[in-house]
Every structure is written in structure tokens, then in C-alpha cells.
Amino acid sequence: MLSNTPWAGLEAGKIDTRRVNASGRWNFFWAVLTRSEAALVLQLSQLPSPLPDLPMLRSLDIHFQTLPGGPILYIRLNDAAQVELFETLCRDVVTAAETAEDEAAALQRAIGRTFRWHHLLRGGKDDLLPEEAQKGLIGELKILKLLVENMGAKAAIETWTGPSGAPKDFELRSDCIEVKARRGAAQPFVKISNEYQLAEVEGRRLWLAVLTVDKVQSPNGLTLADHVAALARILERTAPSVIPQFDLRLADAGYDPMHDYSAWHWQASEAEFFAVEDPFPRLAVPVPLGVSNLSYSLSLDACAPFNTDWATVRATLFEEGPDERA
Structure with a gap:
């Protein structure tokens, strides 16, 4: 043998x-x-x-x-x-x-x-992430960084459930966060991929985080690998034991550090937040019997009455204190 x-x-x-x-x-x-x-x-x-x-x-x-x-x-x-x-x-x-x-x-x-x-x-793919997936992952990494800074690395990594196929990108004890990345020059819409992304979760508040992630010419902006490395350095300084879990989430998202992402440079904004609560514009769940796998465009102009900032979201997420965080 x-x-x-x-x-x-x-x-x-x-x-x-x-x-x-x-x-x-x-x-x-x-x-x-x-x-x-x-x-x-x-x-x-x-x-x-x-x-x-x-x-x-x-x-x-x-x-x-x-x-x-x-x-x-x-x-x-x-x-x-x-x-x-x-x-x-x-x-x-x-x-x-x-x-x-x-x-x-x-x-x-x-x-x-x-x-x-x-x-x-277990069936993961070993291809380069396409541009839309790169943008989406950069948006999630930006939100993950905010959570790491405010609730600690281990707890924050555990809330990052989107790569494993959960309906929401981040699931905390009392809140969920769905993240959307869009081009700054695009029409003011974001794509909602299925009927569950903005569906209510019993006992939890729901927030929509929207970022603009635009492709720029080198040497401007950062590559996807740069964004990953920047957050990894924070984790290595503050909680090195969570690096394997971080790597696993990245792998589930389809990211492989051995791949070359130098051809794409991205400029990412800070997140804009919306409180997803009635009468927020969204598809109601459950949808009619026999209807599934729905996707739709959500107008950000229609979401304007629900707009808020990170300071407000942060105060709400962590109002219960550190012992109650996810």
C-alpha cells in the first residue's frame, strides 16, 4: 500500500x-x-x-x-x-x-x-469566485469586522451563518442581519434572492445592510484577498484560535486563499442600514402553496423611511450586554 x-x-x-x-x-x-x-x-x-x-x-x-x-x-x-x-x-x-x-x-x-x-x-467547488460573489463576500466581511469589534471574534464568527446556507447572513441571539452589495452607479435597487431573506424570524429583529462595492483600477482599492487578509490579521492579534472557523466559513463561501484574485480591485463603502419591520416593502411569507424560489428587486427609495445608522443598530444589537450576545 x-x-x-x-x-x-x-x-x-x-x-x-x-x-x-x-x-x-x-x-x-x-x-x-x-x-x-x-x-x-x-x-x-x-x-x-x-x-x-x-x-x-x-x-x-x-x-x-x-x-x-x-x-x-x-x-x-x-x-x-x-x-x-x-x-x-x-x-x-x-x-x-x-x-x-x-x-x-x-x-x-x-x-x-x-x-x-x-x-x-463534501462537495465544495474549487473555482474562482465570480465578480458578484466577490462583491457579496466583501460586503459580509465588512459587517463581520463591525461585529468582531463590538462583540469579540469568537462570538462574531459564530453569528456568520450565510456561507453555510442559512437564510440570513448573520444570526445573533435577538437579531439577524442580511447583507447586500451593489454597484454605486447602478439603479437604486438590491436583489433579494429568495422569499426567506427578508422574512421575519420569530423573536428576532431583522436589519438589512447595504453597501456599494465598485470595481476600480489598480492600484486603487483592495482585492478580495486583501479584505480577507485584513480581517485575518485582526483575528490573529485578538483571538488566533478562531482562525480555523474563519477559514471554514470562507471555504463554505467558495473562497480559496491559493487562488489569484489580483485582477479585481474593489472600493467598498460603509454600510447603510434599514430596519426590516412592517410595513417594510418585502414579499410576505408564507407565499401561496406551490410557489417557491422567488427573487425580486427591492427599491432602496421605498426603503428610505426605514433607514438608520450603525450607531443605532449597534446600540440595539448590544443593549442586553456582553453576557447576552450570541
Whole structure:
């Protein structure tokens, strides 16, 4: 099973290892574990505290373990028939981690990359995001940054539910936020993609956040990768343990940091907010039986009576205090 692979020649029946890259910055090893399973091992100087969440991948075990030689993170293959794909996964994880400046960041990137494989292997796409999707993701990142600044990184990441397919982009304990990005020169409308995006959620207020995101010529503006990196730097400074969850949300949104987004530069405005409450113009739910998958254009002029600002929204979102935040 292990011939013609990086694990060839390693002795089965005990933990046997071979360094992945003799000149590599971090201590990655090809390993054969006690039941002859191929594995990738990252040797650590210490375990992170608290331990970060780890992805669950079919045919793989991913765990921390403390050995006589010190703590490790290992990714072990359980299905020998998948060894070629497993080698590709391992090399991708190592490549992602090698760019890190310290061991903690290397570990975060290794875990983040396995989350990306989690996304791909459960049916995610590996294509560049089209322009409309880039604009939408930039809008969501702008709102996520506001939430990180006001409720903390971990709680904010947990509220970002749109990439996982939830009807609303952000779901807090007592509020939901739907985000729309539009061109500044376009007609004053936003597209509502389905009948549930602006539907009431029992026990929660609903806010519509609208941003203009315009394509500009380099060197003006920022790329999608720039927007992601800027928020990632904030998370790395304030709550590095949430980076894997951030990476997973990005992967669910279709973003891959290995892709080249340098051809698109974007200028994004601050968000304009609207309180979605009756008689706000929207389709009523439930719609007639047999009717579904509706989309419609919403006039921002018609929404003007419901316009508010971030200061008002912020005071409403967090009026219950930090202990009550999502």
C-alpha cells in the first residue's frame, strides 16, 4: 500500500517517521503509526490552549496527542485505497503552513487547510469566485469586522451563518442581519434572492445592510484577498484560535486563499442600514402553496423611511450586554 509513496520504507508496527522537508521551517513528518496507517505529523513545542476545533473528514483521524518526545498534531489515513489523495492533502497542508512566521500560526494554517479539504471533499467547488460573489463576500466581511469589534471574534464568527446556507447572513441571539452589495452607479435597487431573506424570524429583529462595492483600477482599492487578509490579521492579534472557523466559513463561501484574485480591485463603502419591520416593502411569507424560489428587486427609495445608522443598530444589537450576545 505504501510503496511509491512518501511512506515507503517506514517500519510498520511502531511510530516511524521521516521528515517531510529537511529544510522546512516546521517539524512535519511522514509517519507510519501503530496499525500501519499512513499519517502526517506536526511536532509541536507545546499544545495550544485552549485546543482548537478540528475538522472531521471521512477516512481520516485528526487529533492532538502527547508522546514521550512532546506533543503532536497528526492526520491519519484510515482508508488505504485513498493514499494518493491523502498524499496530495498532506503536501497541501504543509505548503500552507510553511509560510507562517511562528509555530502557532503554522498550526493554525495547517488546521485551516484541513478545514478547506473538509469543504472540498463534501462537495465544495474549487473555482474562482465570480465578480458578484466577490462583491457579496466583501460586503459580509465588512459587517463581520463591525461585529468582531463590538462583540469579540469568537462570538462574531459564530453569528456568520450565510456561507453555510442559512437564510440570513448573520444570526445573533435577538437579531439577524442580511447583507447586500451593489454597484454605486447602478439603479437604486438590491436583489433579494429568495422569499426567506427578508422574512421575519420569530423573536428576532431583522436589519438589512447595504453597501456599494465598485470595481476600480489598480492600484486603487483592495482585492478580495486583501479584505480577507485584513480581517485575518485582526483575528490573529485578538483571538488566533478562531482562525480555523474563519477559514471554514470562507471555504463554505467558495473562497480559496491559493487562488489569484489580483485582477479585481474593489472600493467598498460603509454600510447603510434599514430596519426590516412592517410595513417594510418585502414579499410576505408564507407565499401561496406551490410557489417557491422567488427573487425580486427591492427599491432602496421605498426603503428610505426605514433607514438608520450603525450607531443605532449597534446600540440595539448590544443593549442586553456582553453576557447576552450570541
